[in-house]
Amino acid sequence: MKHSAHLPQSDLPDNVLRTVDPSRFRTILIVTIGALMIGLYVLADRLAARTEEDALHRLARSHADLLISFRNFYSSRLLPIVREHSKLMITHDYKSRPGALPIPATMTLDLVDEIARSNPEMNLRLVSPYPFPWRKVTLDAFETEALAALQASGKDEFLRLEDAPGGKVLRYAAPIRLAASCVGCHNVHPDSPKRDWKEGDVRGIQVMSLPLEGLSYDSHPQHFLFATLLLLVFAAAGGALIWLHGRNVHAVLLAQANAEALRDRQRALDAHAIVSITDEAGTILYANQQFCVISGYGPEELLGRNHRILKSGVHPDTFYRELWETISRGEIWEGEICNRKKDGGLYWVKSTVVPFLDRHGRPRQYIAIRTDITARKAVEAELIAKRTEAEAASRAKSAFLANMSHEIRTPMNGIIGMTDLALDTDAEAERQEYMKIVKNSAESLLGILDDILDFSKIEANKLMLEHVGFGLHQTISETLRTLGPRAGQKGVELICDVAGDVPQYVLGDPTRLRQVLINLVGNAIKFTASGEIVVTLAVEAQTDAAVTVQVAVRDTGIGIPADKLDSIFEAFSQADQSTTRRYGGTGLGLSISSRLVELMGGRMSVDSEVGKGSTFHFTVLLGLDATPVTPPATEPLAGKRVLVVDDNAVMREILRRQLAGWGMQATAAGSGAEAQDLCIRHDCRPDLVLIDQQMPEMDGLTLAAWMREQPDLRSTPMLILSTGPLKNDAERARGLQLNGYLTKPLTDVDVLQGVKRALGMDMAAVPSRAQAAQPRAAERVLDVLLVEDNPVNQQLAIRLLEKWGHTVTLAVHGREAVGRLGAGERYDLVLMDMQMPVMGGIEATRLIRAHEAECGLARVPIIAMTANSMQGDRELCLEAGMDDYLSKPISQVELVEKLRLFSPPLPARDSMQA
Incomplete structure (x- = not known):
């Protein structure tokens, strides 16, 4: 059914409208015809009657x-x-x-x-x-x-x-x-x-x-008379009314024609537009079906209500004030308006509001004709959002470049400045100090470049992950131990808590896992001035072939604002990008870490509150190493009493849980004074004491010295827990007959080894891989062909190789190397640069391998050296015939390992002579 209120009056003269009511005229005609039909029906029924009873029934x-x-x-x-x-x-x-x-x-x-x-x-x-x-x-x-x-x-x-x-x-x-x-x-x-x-x-x-x-009807003619009179009354009344209105028949027909035309125009308008009519106060008098459909309101909910029911709150009050001022002056208003639906949703319309004026020129009604432009506005909003996003990305990259300039120049300034100072001094100790700073600055610069390179690899989808067996607990312990001194220098406790069901040995990429941990813990140390940083590992899910490990890094640092949490994992993004910010960094670390975690089959998230700290969570999917593992022998520890003294409540709880898992009875004290009180009252007679060195009021060595003075504790084994070397306290520790030192952060393996060592138990029971380590190749002096075009890299490689006793021959490009080997010169190893003028390393290697095959010569090991480290570079080297791959800058440790790996075995006579 069509729902609407009256449309405005037509353009007929007022006197015609006052004297002619087309709807009433039509009603009178219908009533008159109906009355005639009723009378005819009664008469027909009377004529059809046959008997008195039948007549009554019919009546x-x-x-x-x-x-x-x-x-x-x-x-x-x-x-x-x-x-x-x-x-x-x-x-x-x-x-x-x-x-x-x-x-x-x-x-x-x-x-x-x-x-x-x-x-x-x-x-x-x-x-x-x-x-x-x-x-x-x-x-x-x-x-x-x-x-x-x-x-x-x-x-x-x-x-x-x-x-x-x-x-x-x-x-x-x-x-x-x-x-x-x-x-x-x-x-x-x-x-x-x-x-x-x-x-x-x-x-x-x-x-x-x-x-x-x-x-x-025969015996009581009044009934017949009643029907007849009813017929005559309706007929007479109808005829009179027809006669009365007949004088205005032309006006009636004209009014009907105008009404029909108006309805036709209304139907055409309703089919296309959203139409409403209001009085001068904005009260809705008419709303067409399109209006009801788009707004979600029924006609009965709109009629009689003020148009403010649709106010969206998107526009300021001045917008509506200017609209009403315009139409109140009798002027047409056009514009775009956002309205609110009944269900709360928004829609946009292009609107034209036309005032209807009375004889005095004052608005008496307003008609608003609208078209729906919601889809167009959505497209515009999307384009604006994309433009804003692009502008934000551009600003972020500009800020990143400015930041990178600062980050790169800072270590470069240290390298150049300290090198100048080292060259100007004759004091060896002073020179050594300068060169240490140079080395640290260079490593810092290398870290920045590594971040950029890793990001480039990820963006190009060329990052290659390893899938090798490694000790998960050991990797976590070694990674955190390298960060422990940095935390200790700030007075921040670095704690590691590994759940007992986390597997010891897994399959995955230990290097990338270590990289993620270093980034998250390094950030935690950077942004935490006091308190603690706790790294926890737990099993989220496990099958026969794989395990999902959940890692959390919680700190008590400055925290991250809530409006930055959604963007903190984006590239080039930092919580604070101002040029005067207190903390440095490239802004790539979290983005890289998040992407690395995704590549390792996991996800990363963060919870944070400003002033209270942050917790970064991530998961990694690791394979389970099928190699048998000898379980730790902890039976001899069962029943042993341990006193744990540490001012950090989290550390105390972790140690207590680990010791209890091995059947030991642990008693915890939060300070040296509390431990003394336990010992004096004989509430604890320990077989072993674990003491934290860095405690307020009374440090660990002071407590250990007091215990050594107690007759019943004089020979009790003691372990000192410290965030780093004792340094100045080493002399104090010598006379206390301590049974060892454990460096924080501690894993369960570290604690088990230390406890067993302190109690004098067999260390063979500590968990170990079942397979024996592969023996290293015998070391010997090598004849090395170095193929390198850069003078600095030439000098560095030659100095290192000669320092280790090897003989070095230099070729400045690949063609020279091919010529030397083609002329019959023999070498134990070739170090081949990839990018060189005249002939690069790939082409040179292919020619060398072809020559060896043609002449039946023994294969000389060729190790590539390149500044590229993208996914596919290693495969390209191996495909060309190379044997291995080293990334620049060359690590001395990695170079030594490659030399050992590809050294030819010593002849038997050399071995006997040795």
């Missing part, structure tokens, strides 16, 4: 049919016209509301009452077992029986003859069935006695009682 049925027909005519033809063309209220209480019309049921009931009063012999009633609250009806026996029969049988009438005081009476009942148009109203009306009505349900019955004796 009752005709009255019932007439009432039902008139009710249906009223419901389906008259009321829709009223609803569409007037604001008249339709209610059961129409008598007390001026200008209101009755609902169909009330109209029928009142009509029946009127007929019953004017024709008491008919005894006409309408009854229902489901009355509305304002009607009270009592059914007699016939009515109850008739209602049940009509509901059950679906028939259209129920009748029988009954005895009455005046003689026999024909009792007749006809059903009042619910029309389809009435079902919805009955089911939602707040006073409805039922809420499950269906079309065709018997809502009630019409009951007539007609006396059999003497009642017919």
Whole structure:
């Protein structure tokens, strides 16, 4: 059904509109025709009657049919016209509301009452077992029986003859069935006695009682007269009204033509646009279907409401003020507005608001015609967001480049400055100090370049991960131990907590795992001034072939603002990018670490609160090494009593849990004074004491000295826990007969080894790989062909090789190397640079291998040296015939390992001579 309020008046002259009401005229015509039909129906029914009883039956049925027909005519033809063309209220209480019309049921009931009063012999009633609250009806026996029969049988009438005081009476009942148009109203009306009505349900019955004796059209002509008079009255009234309006027939037809044209224009407008009409205050008088659809409101929710119901809050108050000022002046306003739907969603429209002016030129109504531009605005917003994102990325990269310039220049300044100082001094100790600073600065610079290179590898999808067996606990311990001194210098406790079910040996990439840990723990140390940093490892999931390990790095540092948490893993992003920030860094570390974790089958996240610290979580998927592992022998430790003295509560709890897992009885003290009190009161008689060195008020060595003075503790084994070497405290420690030192952070393996060593137990029981280590190749002096074009790299490599006793021959490019080997020169090893003028390393290696194959010569080992370390470089070298690969800058340790690996074995006689 179309829902709308009145459209504005047409352009007809006011006098025509006052004298002609097309809808009323049409209603009068329909009523008149209906009255004629009713009269004809009565007359036809009379002519069809044959007997007195048959006449009564036909009379009752005709009255019932007439009432039902008139009710249906009223419901389906008259009321829709009223609803569409007037604001008249339709209610059961129409008598007390001026200008209101009755609902169909009330109209029928009142009509029946009127007929019953004017024709008491008919005894006409309408009854229902489901009355509305304002009607009270009592059914007699016939009515109850008739209602049940009509509901059950679906028939259209129920009748029988009954005895009455005046003689026999024909009792007749006809059903009042619910029309389809009435079902919805009955089911939602707040006073409805039922809420499950269906079309065709018997809502009630019409009951007539007609006396059999003497009642017919012949014996009682008043009934025939009543029908005839009813016909004449309707006909006369209709004719009079037609005559009265006939004088304005032309105006009526013109009004109807204009109304039809207006409706056609309205339908065309409604099909395309969103239309509403308001009064001068903004109250909605009309809203078309498009308006209802886009806003989500029904017509009844919009009509009579102010247009502010759609206010979205997107525009400032000045926007709406300027709009109203424009239309209040009688001017047309055009613009784009964001409105809010009923469900809270937003939509955009392009709107034109046109004022309708009265005779004085003042707005009396406003019509707004809109088109939906939500999709266009979404595209615009997306483009703006992308542009903003691109601009932000550009700013971030600019900030990154500025930061990188600072980060690179800082170590370069140290390298150049300290080198100048070293060259100007003759003091060897001073020179050594300068060169240490040079080395540290160079390593810092190398770390920056490594970050950039790793990021480039990841972006190019060329980062290669290893899949080798390694000791997980050992890797974690060694990685954290290298960071321990940095934490110790700041007075920050670095703690490692590895769950007991975390596997000892796994398959994966230990180098990249170490890189992620160094970045996260290094950041934690950088941003933590006091407190603790705790690294925890636990098993998240495990199968027969793989394990997912969850790692958390928690600190008590400065924390990260909530609005930075979503972007902290993005490239070139830092929580603070200002040029005067306190902390340095490339802004790539977390991005690289996050991507590395993803490549290792895991994910990374962070929880943080400013001023309270941060916790970085990540998982890695590792294979399980199938190599048998000898389990640790902890049975001799069962029942041993241990006193743990550490001021850090987390460290105490971790040690207590580890010791308890081996069957030991651990007692913890948070300070030296508390430990003394336990010993004096004999609450603890330990077989072993673990003492933290860095404690406030009383340090570990002071407590150990006091214990050595106690008769029952003089020979008790003691282990000192420290974040680094004792340095100045070494002399104090010598006389205390300590049983060892454990450097924090500690893993369970570290603690187990230290405890066993202190208690004098067999160290063979410590977990170890079942397979024996492979023996190294015998070391010997090598003849090395160095193929390198850069003078500095030439000098560095020659000095290193000669320092280790090897003989070096230099070739400045690949062609020279091919020429030397082609001329019959033999070498134990070739170090081949990749990028060289004249001929590069790849081409040179292919020619060398081809020459060896052609001449049947023994294969000389060739190791590539390159500043490139992208995925595929190693494969390219091996494909060309090289044997291994070294990345520049060359690590002395890696170079020594390669020399050992590719050294030819010593001849048997050399071995016997040795």
